[in-house]
Amino acid sequence: MKDYKREIAARLAALETIKNAGLDEQGVYSAIEAPKDAELGDYAFPCFRLAKALGKAPQAIAAEAAEELADPCAQATGPYVNFFVDRAAYGKDVVTDVLSKGTGYGNSALGAGRRVLVEYSSPNIAKPFHIGHIRSTVIGSALGNILSFLGYEVIRLNHLGDYGTQFGKLIVAYRRFGSREEVEASPITTLLKYYVEFHGQAEKDPSLEEEARAAFAALERGEKEEQALWKWFRDESLKEFTVVYDMLGIRFDSFDGESFFSDKMERFTDELAACGLLVDSDGAQIVDLDPHGLGKALIKKSDGSTLYITRDIAAAVYRKEHYGFHKNIYVVASQQDLHFRQWIKILELMGHEWAQDCVHVPFGLVRLADGAMSTRTGNVVFLEDVLSQAISKTKEIIQEKGVVTDDVNEAARQIGIGAVIFQELHNNRIKDYEFNWDKVLNFDGETGPYVQYSHARAASVLRKAEEQGLDISPNALLGLDDYGALASDSAFALARLIGALPDVIADAGEKYEPSLITRHVTDIAQAFSVFYHEEPILSDKGDARFAKLALTASAKQAIKNGLALLGVSAPERM
Numbered sequence: 001m002k003d004y005k006r007e008i009a010a011r012l013a014a015l016e017t018i019k020n021a022g023l024d025e026q027g028v029y030s031a032i033e034a035p036k037d038a039e040l041g042d043y044a045f046p047c048f049r050l051a052k053a054l055g056k057a058p059q060a061i062a063a064e065a066a067e068e069l070a071d072p073c074a075q076a077t078g079p080y081v082n083f084f085v086d087r088a089a090y091g092k093d094v095v096t097d098v099l100s101k102g103t104g105y106g107n108s109a110l111g112a113g114r115r116v117l118v119e120y121s122s123p124n125i126a127k128p129f130h131i132g133h134i135r136s137t138v139i140g141s142a143l144g145n146i147l148s149f150l151g152y153e154v155i156r157l158n159h160l161g162d163y164g165t166q167f168g169k170l171i172v173a174y175r176r177f178g179s180r181e182e183v184e185a186s187p188i189t190t191l192l193k194y195y196v197e198f199h200g201q202a203e204k205d206p207s208l209e210e211e212a213r214a215a216f217a218a219l220e221r222g223e224k225e226e227q228a229l230w231k232w233f234r235d236e237s238l239k240e241f242t243v244v245y246d247m248l249g250i251r252f253d254s255f256d257g258e259s260f261f262s263d264k265m266e267r268f269t270d271e272l273a274a275c276g277l278l279v280d281s282d283g284a285q286i287v288d289l290d291p292h293g294l295g296k297a298l299i300k301k302s303d304g305s306t307l308y309i310t311r312d313i314a315a316a317v318y319r320k321e322h323y324g325f326h327k328n329i330y331v332v333a334s335q336q337d338l339h340f341r342q343w344i345k346i347l348e349l350m351g352h353e354w355a356q357d358c359v360h361v362p363f364g365l366v367r368l369a370d371g372a373m374s375t376r377t378g379n380v381v382f383l384e385d386v387l388s389q390a391i392s393k394t395k396e397i398i399q400e401k402g403v404v405t406d407d408v409n410e411a412a413r414q415i416g417i418g419a420v421i422f423q424e425l426h427n428n429r430i431k432d433y434e435f436n437w438d439k440v441l442n443f444d445g446e447t448g449p450y451v452q453y454s455h456a457r458a459a460s461v462l463r464k465a466e467e468q469g470l471d472i473s474p475n476a477l478l479g480l481d482d483y484g485a486l487a488s489d490s491a492f493a494l495a496r497l498i499g500a501l502p503d504v505i506a507d508a509g510e511k512y513e514p515s516l517i518t519r520h521v522t523d524i525a526q527a528f529s530v531f532y533h534e535e536p537i538l539s540d541k542g543d544a545r546f547a548k549l550a551l552t553a554s555a556k557q558a559i560k561n562g563l564a565l566l567g568v569s570a571p572e573r574m
């Protein structure tokens with residue numbers, strides 16, 4: 001589609017006034033903004049920055065530029081030159097672009113030929129997959145979708161927390177008071193119970209901690225019995241995680257987690273030692289990052305066992321060597337900021353130039369209305385339960401509302417799960433937020449159900465048109481003589497939001513911020529709702545009716561494409 005802003009920038013940059021101020025086209029382009037008041041124009045060029053170079057007041061410069069343009073669509077208002085676009089031509093451009101590209105509307109080849117790794121979710125096995133994990137899972141998955149839509153080749157990684165001293169604890173707990181039947185009946189709840197029990201008993205009897213350390217060391221040495229227990233815990237946990245991933249419609253290319261790197265560690269501790277980075281501290285090996293303001297990173301404990309950060313160093317090098325990458329992205333809570341800063345610094349100090357291509361994408365906490373969640377106390381809200389509840393609550397709501405669907409269970413699934421994902425991706429990711437059922441499932445707020453409902457409403461208008469025997473294929477909608485019906489305020493506002501979607505997607509990819517898309521599809525849904533209420537669509541006649549149907553079909557497509565990137569489905573009926 002024509003880049004209107006670019007065209008205005010080119011026209012302005014050609015003016016004597018602007019040239020005299022030493023501003024080039026790119027400078028003009030980035031200065032152009034949306035007018036504070038839509039009545040004043042569609043694009044505004046502020047002249048403040050030119051005042052110094054020209055030695056004139058911005059108002060005078062704006063007036064001069066407008067005079068030089070000699071176009072009734074360009075007017076000086078105070079210090080701004082405001083531009084009006086031809087709304088019908090703009091509307092035609094937008095619908096043509098959307099309907100000819102369809103599900104590809106908003107994509108680009110920005111990342112063509114470049115591979116990006118996105119690591120997300122990465123839960124700890126034998127521990128509940130709880131509501132706190134949802135953010136990494138859905139933010140990461142959405143980023144994968146967005147980057148892939150922008151042309152990157154995306155590889156999706158789950159760095160399972162399947163190693164570490166906690167497995168020593170679990171092995172000891174299982175041996176002391178576990179039963180195979182109990183674990184098989186309900187793996188994670190049971191393992192969690194053992195883990196909690198371990199901590200309870202270890203408070204009274206500290207020798208348990210010692211025993212756990214020994215069990216973990218045995219696991220690291222590859223002792224058969226410890227290995228078998230560990231593998232069993234892992235398999236059972238992964239089964240439970242998979243249920244949740246399936247519910248969310250989320251997938252991975254690899255589940256190589258911490259254990260995968262456990263036998264590849266020596267090379268790195270050797271390398272660190274060879275670089276002179278490793279120092280002895282009471283028998284343990286550390287990297288002293290104090291000179292960089294990052295404290296000390298423990299690399300190897302005095303009993304020889306390695307740590308989380310050691311495995312992350314090994315994992316990064318493995319990713320570079322095995323996959324190669326343009327960017328290596330980690331979607332992990334901001335609580336781990338220090339860990340990732342230490343880790344990147346160590347990679348840098350080891351001389352890996354590609355450390356700068358490793359990106360930690362942090363996010364804030366999610367809290368439930370009734371307090372914090374902690375694994376230690378066993379007071380945990382399982383994600384699977386949250387998703388099942390979302391589905392059953394949605395089913396109640398849609399039955400109450402008398403929503404017409406082909407299959408109420410499938411509709412409840414799409415809307416309920418969609419609502420949870422949408423809510424997670426609605427806030428700027430770095431913000432903490434509180435999970436609240438009333439907000440998540442509100443059909444009228446800035447929610448998933450609301451946006452899905454707008455999509456279904458557009459679908460319903462198009463269905464009715466077809467029932468009336470109208471041809472609403474893209475070909476029929478794109479060959480009109482007159483798109484004048486798209487010049488109304490509500491149609492133009494909607495067209496502009498739809499037209500902005502590709503830039504919003506690119507921006508979301510660049511900033512690793514899916515919420516930009518969540519908010520934008522919400523804006524499109526709201527603008528569609530205004531358009532739908534203000535404009536007769538099916539009852540209109542001639543080209544006007546088809547132009548409005550074209551805009552309706554475009555709004556539907558734009559919402560659907562945006563939601564798809566978030567991982568939210570767009571039902572045809574609601």
Ligand code: ARG
Pocket residue numbers: 119121122123124159160161312330332
């Ligand atoms: N398993 C960790 C946790 O649950 C998250 C892992 C993040 N990824 C990484 N490469 N360190 O806290």
